[in-house]
Amino acid sequence: MKTTDTNSKSRPKNRLRMMTWSLLFIIISAMVLPLTSYLISTTNSYAQVTDDQNHRANFWRAVREGEAGYSAVTGPEAGVFINNGGQNWRQVRNNLITTYGGWAILASLGLVVLFYLIKGKIRVEAEKSGKTVPRWTLMERTMHWYTAILFIILSITGLSMLFGRAVLIPLLGAEGFAAWASLSISVHNFVGPFFTLGVFAMLLFWVKNNIPNATDFKWIATGGGIIGNAHPSAGKANGGEKVWYWLVILVGLLAVCGSGIVLIGWAAQWGLIDNTRATMQTMHQIHAIAAIIWMIAFFGHAYIGTLGTEGALEGMTTGRVSVEWAKQHHDLWYDEVKDQAADAEELEVSEKQPDVSPT
Secondary structure, eight states: OHHHHHHHHHHHHHHHHHHHHHHHHHHHHHHHHHHHHHHHHHHHHHHHHHHHHHHHHHHHHHHHTTOOOOOSOOSTTTTOOOOHHHHHHHHIIIIIIHHHHHHHHHHHHHHHHHHHHHHOOBOOOSOOOSOEEEOSOHHHHHHHHHHHHHHHHHHHHHHHHHHHHHHTHHHHHHHHHHHHHHHHHHHHHHHHHHHHHHHHHHHHHHGGGOOOOHHHHHHHHTTBTTBSSOOOOOOSSOHHHHHHHHHIIIIIIIIIIHHHHHHTTHHHHTTSSOOOHHHHHHHHHHHHHHHHHHHHHHHHHHHHHTTSBTTHHHHHHTSEEEHHHHHHHOHHHHHHHGGGOBOHHHHHHHHHSOOOOOO
16 A cells, blocks of 8 residues: 555656656757757868869869860860960969060160260270271172161060060050051061061171171270270271171071061971970060070160261261271271272262273
8 A cells, every 4th residue: 555655656756757868859859959959061062162172183184284175276286275384384374474575674774874874985095087988888888787676676566575564554545556556566576577587687698797806805805995995906897887787687587577577477388396385485585585685785785886986987977988887897807908998079070980891
């Protein structure tokens, strides 16, 4: 009897305990179960981001490896839509070449101006007698001015394409620069081959006057009369002119003109070289760097031949130079042509004389 009463009294307590734990379980479950959605969402998001990152990494790895896809376009690398070399080329062009090349051009111009302000024009020391000697033929002068004019045109258009974004867009605006850049490219590509022919003609016409010798090294060692007051001996072409000549041939004809022929596509048509992106990017870098070196040297050449030296420009405009200029700057050559010295009156008479030579 007592046992039955004890069991009957413990049942309500057990029910209460079970209800309490059940209620607590329900409350905890109500709090915890919703949190599992965040866990699942976070896990799925992580997996999605990881997959996306892997996809992007694989994509750019394929880009850097130059992996080809399918394209209906024919030609070298037609299936490679994005090439990692293009980014490398752009970095070299827009950072190294334009930055250092631009400063080098400005520095060379500044040095020429500074040198002129300090040294001034080199004058002919002897009093002029009015007699002159022939220096350059009409054919040589025509060839010189032909290439010089085309060089200036190519320099202006080339510099416009290389530095246009930084220099010309603020001045012309985006649309104005686009029109000028399009014109510059067309002119540059059209004029380039004709200019190459002129430089090649220089190679053939003047190589005989530009073979280096011991006299040239002495001329360079003494500053050529440009630095100091000495007037070292020289033949028809002095040491400085020979340095300029071979720079024109090696840097100008081979590097600049040669790479230009590749860039306009002629070399590939002739079967000399391929026209893949890597080849064109390399040729463009060679073209730009060599052209900048050529322009820097041109500033010195143009200065010495015009403002820097009295009487030098007359040789390329009239074909004749004064006897005094020839003795001072090219004494060895003057000894070879002094018998041809004449003044203006003698030249006028000789031009009026009829040609009585046998036919």
